[in-house]
Amino acid sequence: MRDGFIRVAAATPKVRVADTVFNGEQVVRLMGEGYEKGAKLMVFPELCLTAYTCGDLFSQQTLLDGAQEALRQVIRATAGKDMLVFVGLPWERGGKLYNVAAAVKDGELLGLVPKTNLPNYQEFYEARHFCPGNEIPVEAAWEGGTVPMGANLLFSCKNAPGLMIGAEVCEDVWVPCPPSIRHCMAGATVMVNCSASDETTGKDAYRRELICGQAARLVCGYVYANAGEGESTQDLVFGGQNLIAENGTCLAQSRRFVNETIYADLDLERLTGERRRMTTFPAGEEIRRADHYQVVEFSFSEPDCSGALLRAVDPAPFVPHDQGQRSRRCEEILSIQAMGLKKRLEHTGCSHAxxxxxxxxxxxLALLVTVRAFDMLGLPREQICCVTMPCFGTTDRTYSNACTMTKRVGASLREINIRRSVTSHFEDIGQDLENHDVTYENGQARERTQILMDVANQVGGMVVGTGDMSELALGWATYNGDHMSMYGVNASVPKTLVRHLVRYYADTCGEKELADVLYDVLDTPVSPELLPPKDGEIAQKTEDLVGPYELHDFFLYYILRYGYAPSKIYRLALIAFEGQYEADVVYKWLRVFYRRFFSQQFKRSCLPDGPKVGSVAVSPRGDLRMPSDACSRLWLEELDRIHGQENKL
Structure with a gap:
């Protein structure tokens, strides 16, 4: 299965109450549509072959026989179709009636999962007709043979690594301890739910939260198919709200009061990778043995989701798109950064920064965070000592902005021109001032760091680091220069998010003069300003040298957060940045990222302390325990191979 994606569908057929012939035809029709759209897993509502609202007609043998004939119709229709289908119907066994989800694949009934939690309150009277299902699987008679029947059934795909499916029926997910908890602990990565949940005011929001929340706590995919139009409206209305969720994210949702089929591509590698990291997530095999699970195996002839993905790929995974959510995130991150610095200042007794x-x-950003920390401590802002150190590459624009910003926030400002000291140092080591090599650049960065450390000693203060996570990931920092500080407030903030934090501060500070200078900072090209300017303008633009930070942050997120392979990250980047970056450009900078990420770990191995603000961080004491001498060969060779294959197409 390419890159671990599998296409799933949740379908709501229009039904006629007790008309099993019509209902079977509608299921078969939607199955055909799903097959044409590449769905490998398709889920239909609870009791959809009869309709959920048959009431006492469930005691009629004619209806039960009709349901089985409709099931045969569905089974025949799956022959030759490379998809697994779950469909709801009543099932008689041992003289008792059960509400089951039938699993059907390629002309065969694989198993029956009975509903174990029967609602018998308010508008529900299921215990009048059905018995709670058995957990431990037993054999149920079917067509001269038997099929397994029980809640503890899992369906495992032999040739799609990571795909193991468990099933619930409606109310099962609404109870305090849903079967899906046990199923996922036993190894299920995808849960399906054949449901018939009626509509009442506000129930749709709760239903969505319920399904997304269950997918989050169980680190699974969840495919929820709900009954809709066609059910009896004698006392209830069914809205057909279908949902597909993945680890807390809603990938697809149907409209209410309209019978629809929704599709999405679940990322199994994301789910299995997340579980692998969570040492608190149990090992499924032991639980399967202890709880007497039965695993039914099947296979797909083409377990491949190689076309256009039916899921959004966010080009800015660190930055929420919704304005309200983004503002809340920015406020939260600024508070985390400031709280971290506040504690460090308190603990060390430093009253200056x-x-x-x-x-x-x-x-x-570091200045704005420090201002917030000082306000929390009740310390005067003038005890924040901002040091501007112009040298060969400093431009009037950045110098002016630094001075104006310091004044507007109420901090103190020291200007220490380092041209003379750097020039003297270059004379000492025999460095030609006209040779603008790495020594020329790094000599300035280290001189600035030395000055900051010494000034901190003078005032009894602490040097607040400014470098961000994107620079640290790329190793775009001078070792023992801007690489070093006494507390790095930006150490886990990626460059793309730094920009939004500064903009949020500008938008909300309520001071026009400060906001204006912050907006100008945002419009200034990213540069270390270590090379002489050209015609007064910045000559050294970081993104021309190491690549666009929006690409690198995208790579960083998927490499560290999910451990994706280079081929998958390359594919996702092409989707996310379609129309913005050509394939060769993405390949070039992804290769640069891997090469630098591996070769520059020695800088990250000795980082100063700094607060973690998100799900990705590079602290050697926390999230990234990576050897400094690791080789990038396997990653680069895979990337070269997949790029070469793409070019041959």
Missing amino acids: VIGISGGLDST
Whole structure:
């Protein structure tokens, strides 16, 4: 299965109450549509072959016989179709009636999962007709043979690694301890639910939260198919709200009061990778043995979701798209950063902070965070010492912004021109001032760091680091230069998010003069300003040298958060940045990222302390225990191979 994606569908057929012939035909019709659209797993509502609202007609043998004939119709229709289908119907066994989800694949009935929690309150009277299902599987007679029947059935795909499916029926997911908990602990990565949940005011929001929440706590995919139009409206209305969720995210949702089929591509590698990291997630095999699970195996002839993905791929995974959510996220992150610095200042007894202020994004954010921390401590802002250190590459624009910003927030400002000291140092080591190599650049960065440390000693303060996570991932920092500080407030903030944090502060600070300078900082090209300017303008643009940060942050997220392979990240990047970056450009900068990420770990292995703000961080004491001497060969070779294959197409 390419990149671990599987296409799933949740379908609501229009039904006629007790008309099993019509209902079977509608299920078969939708199955055909799902097959044409590449669905490998398709889920239909509870009791949809009869309709959920048959009431006492469930005691009629004619209806039960009709349901079985409709099931035969569905089974025949799956022959030759490379898809697994779950469909709801009543099932008689041992003189008792059960509400089951039947699993059908390629002309064969694989198993029956009975509903174990029967609602018998308010509008529900299921115990009048059905018995609670058995957990431990037993054999149920079918067509001269038997099929397994029980709640503890899992359906495992032999040639799609990571695909193991468990099933619930409606109310099962609404109870305090849903069967899906046990199923996922036993190894299920995808849950299906054949449901008939009626509509009442506000129930749709709760239903969505319920399904998404269950997918989150169980780190699974969840495919929920609900009954809709066609059910009896004698006392109830069914809205057909179908949902497909993955680890807390709603990938697809149907409209209410309209019978629809929804599709989405579940990412099994994301789910299995997440579980692998969680040492608290149990090992499924032991639980399957202890709870007497039966695993029914099947296979797909083409377990491949190789076409266009039916899921959004966010080009900015660190940044929420919704304005309200983004504002809340920015406020939260600023508070986390400030709280971290506040504690460190309190613990060390420092009443001063020292920041190298450049007029760039990172030092701007560090200053804003420090201001917030000082306000929390009740310390005067003038005890924040901002040091601007112009040298060969400093431009009037960044210098002016640094000075204006410091004044507007009420911090103190020291200007220390380092041209003379750097020039003297270059003379000492025999460095030609006209040779603008790495020594020329790094000599300035280390001189600035030395000054900041010494000024901190002078005032009894702490050097607040400014470097962000994107730079640390790429190793775009001078070792023992801007790489070093006494507390790095931006250490787990990616560059794409730094920009939004500064913009949020500008939008909400309520001070026009400060906001204006922050907006100008946002419009300034990202640069270390270590090379002389050209015609007064910045000559050294970081993204021209190491690549666009929006690409690198995308790579960083999927490499560290989910451990995706290079081929998958390359594919996702092509989707996310379609129309913005050509394939060769994505390949070029992804290769640069891997090469630098591996070779520059030695810088991350000795990072200063700093607060983690999101799900991805590079602290050597926490999220990234990576050896400094690891080789990137396997990753680069796979990337080269997949890019070569793409070019041959």
